[in-house]
Amino acid sequence: MVAQVRRKLIVVSNRGPVRVARDGSVHRSSGGLATALRSLLQHQDVTWIASATSDGERALAGDTLQQENYRLHLVAHDPQAYDWYYNVVANPMLWFVQHSLWELAYTPKVDAAFHRAWRDGYAAVNEAFARAVLAELEREPDAAVFFHDYHLYLAPKLVRNSRPDATLMHFVHVPWPQPDYWGVLPRAIRCAIHEGLIANDVIGFHTERWRRNFVYSARELLGDDVTRKTVTAPISVDPAEFDELGESEPVLAAEREIVAQRPEKLVVRVDRTDPSKNIVRGFGAFEIYLAAHPEMHRRVRMLALLDPSRQDVPEYAEYLGAIEREARRVNDRFQQQGWTPVELRIEDDFPRSVAAYKQFDVLLVNAIFDGMNLVAKEAPLINTRDGVVVLSENAGAHAELGDWALTVNPFDVAGQAEAIHEGLTLDQDERHRRLESIRAHVRAHDVNEWLDVQLAALDRVATTARR
Amino acid sequence: MVAQVRRKLIVVSNRGPVRVARDGSVHRSSGGLATALRSLLQHQDVTWIASATSDGERALAGDTLQQENYRLHLVAHDPQAYDWYYNVVANPMLWFVQHSLWELAYTPKVDAAFHRAWRDGYAAVNEAFARAVLAELEREPDAAVFFHDYHLYLAPKLVRNSRPDATLMHFVHVPWPQPDYWGVLPRAIRCAIHEGLIANDVIGFHTERWRRNFVYSARELLGDDVTRKTVTAPISVDPAEFDELGESEPVLAAEREIVAQRPEKLVVRVDRTDPSKNIVRGFGAFEIYLAAHPEMHRRVRMLALLDPSRQDVPEYAEYLGAIEREARRVNDRFQQQGWTPVELRIEDDFPRSVAAYKQFDVLLVNAIFDGMNLVAKEAPLINTRDGVVVLSENAGAHAELGDWALTVNPFDVAGQAEAIHEGLTLDQDERHRRLESIRAHVRAHDVNEWLDVQLAALDRVATTARR
Numbered sequence: 001m002v003a004q005v006r007r008k009l010i011v012v013s014n015r016g017p018v019r020v021a022r023d024g025s026v027h028r029s030s031g032g033l034a035t036a037l038r039s040l041l042q043h044q045d046v047t048w049i050a051s052a053t054s055d056g057e058r059a060l061a062g063d064t065l066q067q068e069n070y071r072l073h074l075v076a077h078d079p080q081a082y083d084w085y086y087n088v089v090a091n092p093m094l095w096f097v098q099h100s101l102w103e104l105a106y107t108p109k110v111d112a113a114f115h116r117a118w119r120d121g122y123a124a125v126n127e128a129f130a131r132a133v134l135a136e137l138e139r140e141p142d143a144a145v146f147f148h149d150y151h152l153y154l155a156p157k158l159v160r161n162s163r164p165d166a167t168l169m170h171f172v173h174v175p176w177p178q179p180d181y182w183g184v185l186p187r188a189i190r191c192a193i194h195e196g197l198i199a200n201d202v203i204g205f206h207t208e209r210w211r212r213n214f215v216y217s218a219r220e221l222l223g224d225d226v227t228r229k230t231v232t233a234p235i236s237v238d239p240a241e242f243d244e245l246g247e248s249e250p251v252l253a254a255e256r257e258i259v260a261q262r263p264e265k266l267v268v269r270v271d272r273t274d275p276s277k278n279i280v281r282g283f284g285a286f287e288i289y290l291a292a293h294p295e296m297h298r299r300v301r302m303l304a305l306l307d308p309s310r311q312d313v314p315e316y317a318e319y320l321g322a323i324e325r326e327a328r329r330v331n332d333r334f335q336q337q338g339w340t341p342v343e344l345r346i347e348d349d350f351p352r353s354v355a356a357y358k359q360f361d362v363l364l365v366n367a368i369f370d371g372m373n374l375v376a377k378e379a380p381l382i383n384t385r386d387g388v389v390v391l392s393e394n395a396g397a398h399a400e401l402g403d404w405a406l407t408v409n410p411f412d413v414a415g416q417a418e419a420i421h422e423g424l425t426l427d428q429d430e431r432h433r434r435l436e437s438i439r440a441h442v443r444a445h446d447v448n449e450w451l452d453v454q455l456a457a458l459d460r461v462a463t464t465a466r467r
Numbered sequence: 468m469v470a471q472v473r474r475k476l477i478v479v480s481n482r483g484p485v486r487v488a489r490d491g492s493v494h495r496s497s498g499g500l501a502t503a504l505r506s507l508l509q510h511q512d513v514t515w516i517a518s519a520t521s522d523g524e525r526a527l528a529g530d531t532l533q534q535e536n537y538r539l540h541l542v543a544h545d546p547q548a549y550d551w552y553y554n555v556v557a558n559p560m561l562w563f564v565q566h567s568l569w570e571l572a573y574t575p576k577v578d579a580a581f582h583r584a585w586r587d588g589y590a591a592v593n594e595a596f597a598r599a600v601l602a603e604l605e606r607e608p609d610a611a612v613f614f615h616d617y618h619l620y621l622a623p624k625l626v627r628n629s630r631p632d633a634t635l636m637h638f639v640h641v642p643w644p645q646p647d648y649w650g651v652l653p654r655a656i657r658c659a660i661h662e663g664l665i666a667n668d669v670i671g672f673h674t675e676r677w678r679r680n681f682v683y684s685a686r687e688l689l690g691d692d693v694t695r696k697t698v699t700a701p702i703s704v705d706p707a708e709f710d711e712l713g714e715s716e717p718v719l720a721a722e723r724e725i726v727a728q729r730p731e732k733l734v735v736r737v738d739r740t741d742p743s744k745n746i747v748r749g750f751g752a753f754e755i756y757l758a759a760h761p762e763m764h765r766r767v768r769m770l771a772l773l774d775p776s777r778q779d780v781p782e783y784a785e786y787l788g789a790i791e792r793e794a795r796r797v798n799d800r801f802q803q804q805g806w807t808p809v810e811l812r813i814e815d816d817f818p819r820s821v822a823a824y825k826q827f828d829v830l831l832v833n834a835i836f837d838g839m840n841l842v843a844k845e846a847p848l849i850n851t852r853d854g855v856v857v858l859s860e861n862a863g864a865h866a867e868l869g870d871w872a873l874t875v876n877p878f879d880v881a882g883q884a885e886a887i888h889e890g891l892t893l894d895q896d897e898r899h900r901r902l903e904s905i906r907a908h909v910r911a912h913d914v915n916e917w918l919d920v921q922l923a924a925l926d927r928v929a930t931t932a933r934r
Contacts, residue, residue: 100647103570104835105742105786109751110879178645180567180680183861186876213647275572284576319572368571394650409653412577 007455008045010136011037012129012155013148014086016050016072020057026067033148033173036235036447044455046070047143049132051077051125064136075132077125084121085151088114092315094150094193097184098174099276099369101315110186118189123154126196130158137163144458147200149173154192157199169202169458173235174371175396176210179220194221201461204233204454206372206396233453234400235372236446239381245354246382254355258303263339265300265424268360268387270353270375272309273346275319278366278392278410279306283326283342285366285416290334290341293421298339300424302364305356307348320346354378360387362423365395368410372396376405380438386431388423389438390416400441404434474922475512477603478504479596479622480615481553483517483539487524493534500615500640503702503914511922513537514610516599518544518592531603542599544592551588552618555581559782561617561660564651565641566743566836568782577653585656590621593663597625604630611925614667616640621659624666636669636925640702641838642863643677646687661688668928671700671921673839673863700920701867702839703913706848713825713849717818725770725819725826730806732767732891735827735854737820737842739776740813742786745833745859745877746773750793750809752833752883757801757808760888765806767891769831772823774815787813821845827854829890832862835877839863843872847905853898855890856905857883867908871901 017034018026028034040046052061052074061076077085093114096102108114129152133145137159144167147156156168182190197203198218203226205211211232218226245251258266267286271277286302306323310316327344334341345352357363357379365376376389376397391398391405398407406419426434484501485493495501507513519528519541528543544552560581563569575581596619600612604626611634614623623635649657664670665685670693672678678699685693712718725733734753738744753769773790777783794811801808812819824830824846832843843856843864858865858872865874873886893901 101570101572103568103573104878105568105745106570106747106789108878109748110876110881111751111755112881115881178647180645181648183876184878186879186882187860278572280573281576284578288578322573393654409577409650411571411575411651412653414577414579414582415653 008143010047010143010145012049014151041070049073081121081124084117085125088117089122090151126154129155133159154196157196160199168200170200171204175369176213179217198226202457204231206234207399231457235450239443242381250351251354254352258359265361267302267362268356269364270305272307273320274309276368278368279323280326283330285413287330288417289420302342304344305353358384363389365391366410367392367395370395377442390419404437475610477514477610477612479516481618508537516540548588548591551584552592555584556589557618593621596622600626621663624663627666635667637667638671642836643680646684669924671698673701674866698924702917706910709848718821721819721822732828734769734829735823736831737772739774740787741776743835745835746790747793750797752880754797755884756887769809771811772820825851830856832858834859834862837862844909857886871904
């Protein structure tokens with residue numbers, strides 16, 4: 001890379017790169033987005049605007065807090081507004097729309113409560129973010145603004161209205177559905193979402209598929225051709241971070257435990273307990289595999305490491321129940337003295353997940369829809385067993401890794417069972433070749449490339465604007 | 468219309484225009500498709516191929532039966548194959564895909580049973596239809612073949628393989644989803660559906676929206692541009708039939724009964740008990756309306772006339788339960804001595820439906836997705852009260868009638884409640900103007916136009932082929 005200028009950036013995301021605890025101490029946020037954006041901080045001059053999400057953070061909100069290598073601006077929201085914004089509109093409504101998860105015969109019901117949550121929650125919180133951005137732009141008029149994700153669709157237009165010359169960029173980390181599915185939302189709301197987004201100069205997506213869907217829905221809903229504003233930039237990981245993590249003591253300890261307990265073959269999945277991740281069908285596929293391959297009983301286990309997610313949203317609580325019920329059902333059918341076919345762990349234990357990355361023979365990533373899915377990029381980097389990736393055609397990662405993974409349709413449990421079998425029986429040369437190809441791709445296209453692509457798009461806009 | 472040549476047509480649909488009873492007597496089939504196609508028989512030289520669906524019909528299968536003004540060729544299927552074709556693949560799988568009804572986090576599960584139902588059911592029955600078509604083409608080599616609907620997606624390619632020069636046309640009576648939703652089916656199956664259809668010379672859809680979605684999904688899945696093969700032809704009704712029906716004794720008797728019992732205002736819906744029809748949300752919207760308008764208690768009723776549909780498919784049986792539960796819930800909340808807010812009738816009573824067409828003040832058509840929805844065209848023709856049509860933006864009829872209806876989003880129950888209120892309070896001149904506009908449109912664009920558009924497309928193909 002040519003050394004680039006150090007830019008002034010205002011990064012805006014719902015969650016910041018750190019959590020401030022009640023005692024005032026600062027901790028790194030988990031999650032792929034915070035991790036990916038953290039590398040921005042090393043090379044750019046960043047002010048980061050995020051929601052205050054705890055009492056400790058609310059006490060610090062409003063001021064700009066100098067951190068080690070960036071400034072942090074926390075925005076305190078009215079708790080009721082934040083609940084509507086986060087737990088009614090963003091999750092589940094927008095998340096469920098963007099991952100095509102509604103059961104349209106019955107859900108959602110867009111009622112007066114939702115209309116209020118949209119207006120007094122989502123729109124209000126976006127207005128608060130826009131005000132914070134405008135305050136920062138007063139201080140740094142030349143800074144470019146970099147919005148993130150589905151929480152902030154309305155803010156860019158609000159900023160644009162007050163600052164017509166601002167440079168605004170938005171990255172959408174989730175899939176973009178085709179226009180008919182946006183019809184789940186009333187016209188005024190789906191149009192506001194698209195109008196908010198196209199107020200940006202650059203709008204980024206993980207894959208060509210999501211980018212084209214956005215261009216298509218913007219054309220259908222607003223009649224605008226926004227092609228030239230859009231950019232495809234697949235998010236990625238920092239390979240060095242995983243090289244280091246893989247040899248860290250907590251991971252080595254977790255790995256020793258896995259090795260001591262594992263049978264001959266291990267099918268691993270690592271996910272949040274999110275309905276989009278398709279965990280229930282994954283157990284069903286493993287059941288079909290076990291029924292077809294009695295010779296593998298006692299010799300194979302599915303290890304499901306699931307981070308509990310959004311348990312104050314009823315759809316997520318119900319999905320966790322379904323996960324537990326399905327795992328129990330498969331175990332009840334096949335379990336023997338000394339062998340549990342499915343090991344289900346509902347906990348946030350990152351070292352154990354990284355240890356499982358090293359130990360999988362098959363990694364199952366069968367997401368219904370997934371913007372990218374970083375597990376599919378992270379786990380192969382440090383796997384020690386020439387493991388095979390079984391990958392949903394609806395995960396963004398499939399656009400990059402599909403040639404070296406075993407492709408599955410997320411709804412086809414019979415096909416997933418076959419892919420598990422194929423993954424466990426491919427000869428070692430073939431497995432090795434595929435795994436090395438994935439590694440080479442991820443190392444060549446790391447998280448810095450993701451940022452570089454977007455910053456280059458930003459520079460083009462800035463150059464055009466100056467002309 | 469210029470008088471046209473009498474064409475030789477082989478019409479192929481799962482259900483024929485008549486049912487043959489156990490005693491050998493012949494009865495007209497109900498349903499919009501059979502009715503619409505019946506007018507073909509008066510002007511064209513038709514052989515109609517359909518499934519034998521009763522013991523009486525199976526006894527007659529194989530031979531070509533001379534009817535009054537056409538020939539009938541019934542195809543007997545293996546009962547197990549037919550069950551898989553009809554009750555596993557066509558309904559619910561294809562119907563649910565084409566109306567976007569699956570709850571993707573949980574359903575469908577494409578398992579070995581489904582793969583078998585596809586292969587030994589849907590594909591096998593399509594092969595039987597193709598054989599019957601080829602037998603008719605032996606007899607009448609110049610006849611054009613006119614396939615209908617989602618039951619027969621594979622047959623056209625099978626006919627084409629044996630008869631490269633045949634003239635083949637297909638009309639799709641259901642919505643066409645955008646390509647991402649076709650991803651619910653494994654690649655081999657979704658491609659087979661598209662390949663089967665594009666083996667036709669002409670493929671017809673009710674609206675530009677469904678036609679464009681098909682062109683889009685064929686391009687995404689197969690890489691083919693099939694634009695020139697497609698035609699938009701909105702199905703319609705025979706206005707004279709409804710003029711006559713409206714004055715028939717059974718309808719007048721049913722109307723007297725409705726008039727004797729009706730309150731001041733009547734909100735009517737007439738549907739099959741199909742999850743795509745959005746009946747549960749309709750009751751929810753009426754509940755919201757009643758809660759907001761206590762002045763209308765005792766003065767308004769929702770009359771829901773619902774034809775029980777596909778009760779051997781579990782999703783349909785469950786939806787009927789949900790319908791009954793929701794109607795009961797709304798009545799429990801508001802019912803008073805002498806006033807039941809929701810009158811729910813689950814029965815196949817066409818005269819009562821036609822009587823309700825005459826008596827509605829608001830007609831609620833809030834379908835989740837609907838290829839056309841003929842109720843929205845039929846009911847205004849004979850309404851006597853300057854009734855207002857509340858119409859889903861996802862019903863095909865909206866493309867034609869939207870300007871004169873009150874548009875609703877099918878998921879927005881708050882919006883539907885407002886539309887019911889608006890419909891019941893619009894001034895009479897406005898209501899009259901809107902109703903007359905709908906009538907004029909339907910009279911000007913009747914079922915004969917639907918057929919003429921398609922036959923004209925067929926003639927263009929035939930002409931091109933001769934060159």
